[in-house]
Amino acid sequence: MTIKLHCFGESGHSYKAALALEMAGLEWKPVFIDFFEGETRGDAYRRDVNEMGEAPVLVDGDTRLSQSAVIQGYLSEKTGRFGGRDAAEAREILRWQFWDNHKLSSQAGMLRFLMNFLPEEKRPAEVIDFTKNRLTAAYNVLDAHLAGRDWIVGEAPSNADLTCCGYLYYPEPFGFDRAEWPNIDAWLTRLSDQPRWKSPYDLMPRAWRAAD
Amino acid sequence: MTIKLHCFGESGHSYKAALALEMAGLEWKPVFIDFFEGETRGDAYRRDVNEMGEAPVLVDGDTRLSQSAVIQGYLSEKTGRFGGRDAAEAREILRWQFWDNHKLSSQAGMLRFLMNFLPEEKRPAEVIDFTKNRLTAAYNVLDAHLAGRDWIVGEAPSNADLTCCGYLYYPEPFGFDRAEWPNIDAWLTRLSDQPRWKSPYDLMPRAWRAAD
Incomplete structure (x- = not known):
């Protein structure tokens, strides 16, 4: 089915x-x-x-x-x-999924909505700036983690990668510029080069x- | 150890x-x-x-x-x-933990910080109001879910309960008033009546x- x-x-x-x-x-x-x-x-x-x-x-x-x-x-x-090769990798994947839900995708999704899908006169400027700052902290964590690594957890693409990339391929502007984050940029290219992406x-x- | x-x-x-x-x-x-x-x-x-x-x-x-x-x-x-009785309960627990990390504790924790642990002159009024509104939507979801239920998942306290209550017992004000949410209120009492709470x-x- x-x-x-x-x-x-x-x-x-x-x-x-x-x-x-x-x-x-x-x-x-x-x-x-x-x-x-x-x-x-x-x-x-x-x-x-x-x-x-x-x-x-x-x-x-x-x-x-x-x-x-x-x-x-x-x-x-x-x-x-x-899903990872063993229980330790599975927990590490889950750890990045929770981090993403709290600090990355939740904030990026909201910010992109506010900046693109609300009428201009309704966009809350202070909330937008505040969220951009929070996201910069999150991009820093992910970029630092990806230094010297191909994938977020282990030696192959996992649900950690398929989670953290959630909002990062969208074309609408929300303050995220791949060029500013070289490790994230290279990782997104690596992922989009995978079969069936x-x-x-x-x-x-x-x-x-x-x-x- | x-x-x-x-x-x-x-x-x-x-x-x-x-x-x-x-x-x-x-x-x-x-x-x-x-x-x-x-x-x-x-x-x-x-x-x-x-x-x-x-x-x-x-x-x-x-x-x-x-x-x-x-x-x-x-x-x-x-x-x-x-952890739940079976795979289906374990997944349902995880579902509420993700919901909490995205919609409830993440927002409540941030709001409580802004309203209590920042100097008054630095508190961002628009962000505070915006976050209060988002949290009202989250309290609505949880209160509706708890109607007719003792616990968030299954027939006993689980990690879903131990997660969603994360910020709800704190004394500092952040716009959450138990009395406004009768099902949440009764559930918090049920949980705090448990052994070793x-x-x-x-x-x-x-x-x-x-x-x-």
């Missing part, structure tokens, strides 16, 4: 799950979420799809999961891919009308 | 790990972090303790772990406590000088 992923192109959290599905070679299809029309915030979505009101949500037969890292872990159990908008349908 | 937890009282992320250690009945001791003097932001801490520059860090023999949810998972493997400042030494 084909795996379904409730998602939309602009969601970097969805991208993490979509990229894991695609790079593992699984058969899957996106179920489009009309995010900018409020679908995830509606009662029907909370009742029938995800009480957290978030994307992505994976449906595989009777299994329904949300949170991209939980989805990635489930797919690793299914395929043996991207695709960019977010090549994997999932876009929800932002202005993109039509 | 006694387990060590690098931590400080004001850190709700540290509290999640300390509470799991204490409620599982493990022998452990806190290693004090002088947070407000910048210890976690210094080069020595990043080099010797945690490259992410964060608390808590657990040291158990040769094992060194950061990220409270990873620490909790490790302790569950060690003790059989709080302790409040954050009874488990870990405080770092905030004004508290002396």
Whole structure:
């Protein structure tokens, strides 16, 4: 049975799950979420799809999961891919996934939303500057970690890489310039050179009308 | 050998790990972090303790772990406590831990810092209001989930509970009033009635000088 992923192109959290599905070679299809029309915030979505009101949500037969890292872990159990070689690597992967959810993707996703998908007159300047500063600290941590390393954990791409890259391939401006972070830049190139890698908008349908 | 937890009282992320250690009945001791003097932001801490520059860090023999949810998972493997009854419960626990790190504790911790541990003239009003609004959405999700449930996952306290409560027992004001969220309020009471439960400042030494 084909795996379904409730998602939309602009969601970097969805991208993490979509990229894991695609790079593992699984058969899957996106179920489009009309995010900018409020679908995830509606009662029907909370009742029938995800009480957290978030994307992505994976449906595989009777299994329904949300949170991209939980989805990635489930797919690793299914395929043996991207989950690390042993318990220590698995814990290290999880450690970077939690760091990402707290310090990197959560902030980058919010900032990109505020800077691109809100009307200009509604963009909160102080929040934008504050979040940019927090993200600079996060980029510093990741760039320092990647010095002398090909991948975030171990000797091969893992869910740690497929998580931390979540927002970093998007074209919309949110204060992230790859050229300023040479180790992150080289790592993103290494990852996008992998077999079956695709960019977010090549994997999932876009929800932002202005993109039509 | 006694387990060590690098931590400080004001850190709700540290509290999640300390509470799991204490409620599982493990022998452990806190290693004090002088947070407000910048210890976690210094080069020595990043080099010797945690490259992410964060608390808590657990040291158990040769094992060194950061990220409270990873620490909790490790302790569950060690003790059989709080990790859920099966793979489905374990995934559901992890799902709430990720949700918490993205939407609840990360925001509550930052907001409490801004409202209490920054000098009044440096408190960013727009960021504070913005974060309060985001947290209201998170409290709504948790309160709705707890309607008719004793615990976040399954029929017993789990790491999901020990995670989501991370900042909710602190006395400092950050816009959270238990009385406004009846299901959260009842759940916090249920949890604090459990054997071996302790409040954050009874488990870990405080770092905030004004508290002396």
